[in-house]
Amino acid sequence: MIDKDLSYYLKNSILVWNKLSIDEQGELVQSSALNCYQKGENLHGRESGCIGTMFVITGQLRVYILSDEGKEITLYRLYANDSCVLSASCVLANINFDVIIDAEVNSEVLMINSAVVSQVMKRNIYFECYIYKLTTERFSDVMWAMQQILFRSIDERLAACLWDASLHNADSVITVTHETLAKDIGSAREVVSRMLKYFENEGIVKLSRKGITITDKRKLRMLIK
Amino acid sequence: MIDKDLSYYLKNSILVWNKLSIDEQGELVQSSALNCYQKGENLHGRESGCIGTMFVITGQLRVYILSDEGKEITLYRLYANDSCVLSASCVLANINFDVIIDAEVNSEVLMINSAVVSQVMKRNIYFECYIYKLTTERFSDVMWAMQQILFRSIDERLAACLWDASLHNADSVITVTHETLAKDIGSAREVVSRMLKYFENEGIVKLSRKGITITDKRKLRMLIK
Numbered sequence: 001m002i003d004k005d006l007s008y009y010l011k012n013s014i015l016v017w018n019k020l021s022i023d024e025q026g027e028l029v030q031s032s033a034l035n036c037y038q039k040g041e042n043l044h045g046r047e048s049g050c051i052g053t054m055f056v057i058t059g060q061l062r063v064y065i066l067s068d069e070g071k072e073i074t075l076y077r078l079y080a081n082d083s084c085v086l087s088a089s090c091v092l093a094n095i096n097f098d099v100i101i102d103a104e105v106n107s108e109v110l111m112i113n114s115a116v117v118s119q120v121m122k123r124n125i126y127f128e129c130y131i132y133k134l135t136t137e138r139f140s141d142v143m144w145a146m147q148q149i150l151f152r153s154i155d156e157r158l159a160a161c162l163w164d165a166s167l168h169n170a171d172s173v174i175t176v177t178h179e180t181l182a183k184d185i186g187s188a189r190e191v192v193s194r195m196l197k198y199f200e201n202e203g204i205v206k207l208s209r210k211g212i213t214i215t216d217k218r219k220l221r222m223l224i225k
Numbered sequence: 226m227i228d229k230d231l232s233y234y235l236k237n238s239i240l241v242w243n244k245l246s247i248d249e250q251g252e253l254v255q256s257s258a259l260n261c262y263q264k265g266e267n268l269h270g271r272e273s274g275c276i277g278t279m280f281v282i283t284g285q286l287r288v289y290i291l292s293d294e295g296k297e298i299t300l301y302r303l304y305a306n307d308s309c310v311l312s313a314s315c316v317l318a319n320i321n322f323d324v325i326i327d328a329e330v331n332s333e334v335l336m337i338n339s340a341v342v343s344q345v346m347k348r349n350i351y352f353e354c355y356i357y358k359l360t361t362e363r364f365s366d367v368m369w370a371m372q373q374i375l376f377r378s379i380d381e382r383l384a385a386c387l388w389d390a391s392l393h394n395a396d397s398v399i400t401v402t403h404e405t406l407a408k409d410i411g412s413a414r415e416v417v418s419r420m421l422k423y424f425e426n427e428g429i430v431k432l433s434r435k436g437i438t439i440t441d442k443r444k445l446r447m448l449i450k
Contacts (some may be wrong), residue, residue, distance in 0.1 A: 026292075067376035069448075094362040097369070098282075125350050132357035137319040139364045144322070146371050150411060151292035186375060225293075 006032050009110045013055035013083065013216060018127035031116035037103040043087070043103040048067045050090035052111045052132070059107020060168075063099050063138075064183065071151065073181040075099060077166070085134045088114035092135060149186035150201035152225075155184040159193050161224035162205070166214055175211040231257045232348075234335045238280035238308065244351035251363035256341035262328040268312070269326040277336045278356070281307045285393075286333020288324050288363075291407065297408040298374070300324060301366035304393070310359045316346060317360060374411035382410040383420050384448035387430070391439055393428035400436040 007029050011017045017025065032058065037043055043061065044051055054061075061078040063086070073162040076083055090093045148157050153213050161184050165174045178196065182189045196212065198206045204220050206213045214220055232254050236242045240442040242250065262268055268286065269276055273351045279286075287310070291330045302424045303309055316339050329438065346353040374384050386409050403421065421437065424430045429440045429445050439445055 043319060065372065067372070067374070071376060073325075073371075078247055092361060093358060094365055096365050097372070102360060125354055129350055129354035129357060132361055133318060135364065136357055136360045139360065139367070140319055142364070142367065146367070147290060147292070147322070149375065150298055151294070151296060194319070223300050 006034060006110075009055070009057060010100075012176075012223055013081075013110055014127075014130070016126045016130045018140070020124060024120050024124055025198075026128070027120060028112055028118055030184050031113035033111050035111055037107045037109060039103060039105050040051040041103045041154050042100070043109065044099070046100060050088050050114045052114045053088045053091070053117050054084040054101075055110040055112075056057060056080055056084070057110055059109070060104045061107060061109070062104050063204060064100050064102075066100055069207060072202065073145070074184040075145050077104070077137065079160050083134045083137075086174060087133055088117055089113055089114075091131065096137070106160060124216070153219075154185065154187055154191060155198075156223055157187075157218050159204075161185055162212065163220055163224060166217075173208075173211040173213050193195040230324075231259060231335070234259065234280070234282060235337075238306075238335055239352075239355070241351045245345070245349060247401055248347055249345050249352070252341055252345060253337055255381040256338035257392045258336050260334050260336055262332045262334060264328060265323070266287045268328060268334065269324070270327060271323050275313050277339045278316070279303075279309040279326075279337075279347055280335040281305055281309070284334070285329045285333070286332060287327050287329050289327075290322070291325055297325075298370070298411050299409045300370050301363065302329070308359045309363075310356055311363060313337075315339055315344055316356065317345040320360070323363050339374050340385055352387045354449045357449060379410065379416060380420055382412075383417060383424075383447055384429075386410055387437065387439060388445055388449060391442075398433075398436040398438050 007025070010028055010032060020028070037059070043054070046066065056078045059082055059163065062074055063076050063078065064072050064074045066072050084101065085092065086095070086099045088097065088221070098159060117131065121131055149161065150162070158181065161181055162174065165176055178192045179189050182192045185192070196205065196207060200207050202219065204214070204216050206215050229239045232250070235253055235257060236256050236346065262284070263288070268279070271291065281303045283305050283413065286309070287299055288301050288303065288309065289297050289299045291297050307322055309326065310317065311320070311324045312326060314323065340358065346356055377385070385408065386406055407417045410417070421430065421432060426430050427444065429439070429441050431440050
């Protein structure tokens with residue numbers, strides 16, 4: 001995929017590309033890079049500061065927050081064509097929290113340097129508006145995660161999580177670890193393992209070394225209100 | 226305060242007022258109203274839909290979410306000069322959750338009809354950008370609330386909550402109910418009452434019929450990391 005030039009990806013990723021001047025387009029191309037990340041690699045941490053605006057070309061990223069005690073809460077996942085503005089939070093007025101981003105599979109990510117994003121935002125109101133719109137998109141994701149964790153019961157959350165994973169998985173086996181599921185539903189690994197065992201006894205899933213196979217989709221769906 | 230005309234309030238509330246055409250300004254004035262709400266009154270509920278963009282002139286509003294089981298989680302509070310765009314979520318692409326808004330004291334709120342906000346947003350990019358910026362402001366508030374609830378211990382959250390209330394209260398007595406405190410920290414009323422009793426035994430607060438008096442500010446502050 002890397003044989004295409006950067007402007008090709010930028011044009012496809014930035015919906016207001018045609019509202020940018022030739023100079024502005026050039027600046028963004030100059031300050032972009034197509035980075036490849038390995039499965040499990042950390043793209044953005046609490047200390048990495050304001051690295052840049054990201055557009056996922058291929059792969060899957062997990063965006064989460066981390067407590068001082070090391071507890072992780074998944075906010076949302078990013079797939080191909082999704083954008084991440086929070087990795088460049090310094091370009092956004094009013095955003096004062098930091099997220100952590102890991103690659104969950106090998107991923108290609110288009111990254112635009114935050115200083116240049118910030119400059120173009122100051123000069124081009126369409127680009128500024130576009131970046132803020134992308135930010136509000138994630139606001140809904142975060143509210144959804146929050147409502148899941150605070151309002152839904154553990155079995156419901158886990159069922160919803162497995163259901164979601166099955167939609168993003170071509171295989172019938174979901175290879176996610178119990179640890180990751182726990183982070184996604186804001187619970188502990190032991191609780192997830194116990195609940196999965198219960199699901200298995202109910203004939204909803206089958207657990208194996210390879211992962212989790214959903215054996216009764218209808219029953220799983222019924223657990224989700 | 227109501228003797229001033231609406232354009233006075235709009236000019237003060239909308240920072241990009243000068244970027245609007247005379248026609249656009251006129252449309253916004255025409256579709257605005259200065260509403261007075263009594264303490265305890267509901268301004269916006271799950272069924273009220275997309276009523277409009279609000280600017281608080283005086284008073285205090287509480288913005289929260291509600292589960293199907295009736296559990297409330299406070300997202301943030303709005304004071305004089307604060308704006309609320311989520312009560313007009315239909316004008317925002319990508320926002321698909323609803324919040325509930327109550328007046329906690331008698332409040333005056335400038336409300337602009339959402340259909341007109343939407344029209345002006347479509348025509349004026351500066352206004353559109355401004356509305357999205359206001360939205361991201363609340364994104365940080367919600368992340369803060371989420372981190373409080375998911376990462377902090379109950380005593381720390383309650384201490385932070387009392388500390389915050391004391392900053393917004395000229396009186397030394399905080400008149401908030403245990404029920405409201407529970408909603409603010411995402412816990413149950415009984416838990417709050419027990420913890421307040423513990424705080425009283427530690428000499429941090431004094432409980433009375435009138436409310437909660439902070440007797441040792443330094444100790445209270447020390448509970449908050």
